[in-house]
Amino acid sequence: MALQWIILTYVVAAEAAIAILLTLPTPKVVKSRLVSLVSLILQPSLFVVPFSGFQLMDIYWKQEHRLMCSGETCTASERDRYEKSIYKAQRNVILCAAAVLLYWCIYRVCKYYKDIQSMEEVEKRYKDQ
Template identity: 60%
Template sequence: MGLQWVILTGVVAAEALVAALVTLPAPRAIRSRIVALASFLLQPAASVLPFAAFQLLDIRWKNEHRLMCTSEICTIEERTRYEKSIFKAQRNVLLCISACLHYWCIFRICQYHKEIKELEETEKSLKEE
């Protein structure tokens, strides 16, 4: 069960690295190649969205079917285990949300770069006329 969270953590780290590379200032030739590479990787990386959504549904289902340990009948160990599982679920929700948010940010940044390039080409063609 922990392997999926390790994979999602790696994906989030890779997305953060790609987002940093795309947003760093660089010469136009290098920037265009980085954006082209990121755009090329976006389509296979889109599989992170349904994976994260499934993980969110799994967390929701486990939260609804979790044994509550809020009464005085629970022992200290049971209460600690309950609180630890709540903290893990919250961490995993943040991980899923950050995976989706990073993907969206990279997608939008690549779209903005493509739009800027098209506008520059249009401006150049209008200046030539």
């Protein structure tokens, strides 16, 4: 079970690094190459959206079927284990949300940059006429 969370953590870290690279001020040539490279990577990396959705459903199912630890029947170690599982579930929900949000941000930045490029090309053609 931990392998899927490690993979999702690495994907979120890579998405964050790409988002930072895309938003840094760079020369136009470097930015256009970077955006074209990231645009090629966006389509195959779309797997992160359904993967995160599946993980969220898994977290929800486990939350609904988790044994409650309340009252005098629980020992201190059982209560600690229960609280630890709640904290891990909350962390994993944040991780899934971050994966989807970062993917969307990267997609929008690339789309905006391509739109700006196409508008600049149209403006250049009108100036040449």
